[in-house]
Amino acid sequence: MGTILIVDDTLFMRTLLKNILFSGGHTIAGEATNGEEAVAKYKELKPDLVTMDVVMPKVNGIEALKSIKQLDPAARVIMCTAVGQEQMVKLAIKTGAKGYIVKPFQAPKVLEEVKNVLAT
């Protein structure tokens, strides 16, 4: 079980992820609605894991991932994006993402991925 920062610009997706992660026994460290806020919250909360949407206003998920990895090279970040944008996978993995989930997702698989990444 870990503390998790959820980063997504839509309330719906944040609420869904919160529910899924909470049902898996994880603690929600906090939420952010864009990349800039994500980096600030990461510094403040030092979560065990971040779920990061890719397409967001202001600073996108890839840029936020870069900043977080600069702050903490051991940061565990799972990228989260819509079907059809999986081409971002390589870029995200190259940037240091530990995992990748594609919307729409199913709760058991998300929890499995979170568990795997937390174990790294």
Next chain:
Amino acid sequence: MKEVPLKIEYDGKWVVIKAGVGEDRISFPAPVDTEVLFKSVFNLEEKKNVLVITVKGNPDTIIRIASIEKVLIILKRLILTNCNAYRLMAYFMSPAIRGGVLAKNAQWEKGSIVVVKTGIWFVSAEKQICVPLTDVAAIELTKRDVQGKQTDVVRIDHVESGEVVSSLILCPLSTLQVLTNFLKDATKGINMTGNELDAVAQQVAMLVYSGMDSHAIENMLTIPHKQLDDIYDRIIKLGIAEVITIRREVQLTTKGVRYISDATKNQTNQN
């Protein structure tokens, strides 16, 4: 012909025989006494280690056989290579995404795609995966990053043990277009225009997809039970959801209230 041991359903019973398997045919000795040319097979299904072979004829013949995995793998390869089906050489990745999570170590495999009457087979030297057409949720011609290049692929989403699994097929664009049209035609009836559901109903469908129960959905969307029930009715009517459990909400009767009061009193006295 090589002899292989297998069980075959004959007269409603499973009979153990040694079938003769050749490059283009399989022959079943007595009591079945039948020879099947692979090119006359137009459907192949796999149900819990049982191969169901449908042979063209008047009427068509359905043969059910079971055997050890090694034998079934050989039979499937021979049938799928020679049967009467839509077949193309392609690269495929199956599964590529499972439940929204990219499959670990997923890679492109060289093989063939065989579309039979009731399913799509992904066949390579290592794998023989069957996706029944009734389990196909979506077919889309899309683009993927393949070795750094944006490349046309066909994505097939299918439901497998309650999980949504995506598989990808890669071959020349003209073939992909033919395949997409063929598969869309074979699975027509699953397409929706997207206008059937309003925003809240779409969110409900998304939450059901993600595995949320009614209670969680009501809380997340802050909608009353009656509204959720109406949305369920609509999505069930559209054929995009089905009822799996009817859960009851109850309240205590006077007798129940008395029972709880007494039980609490007894507990208090004991303490």
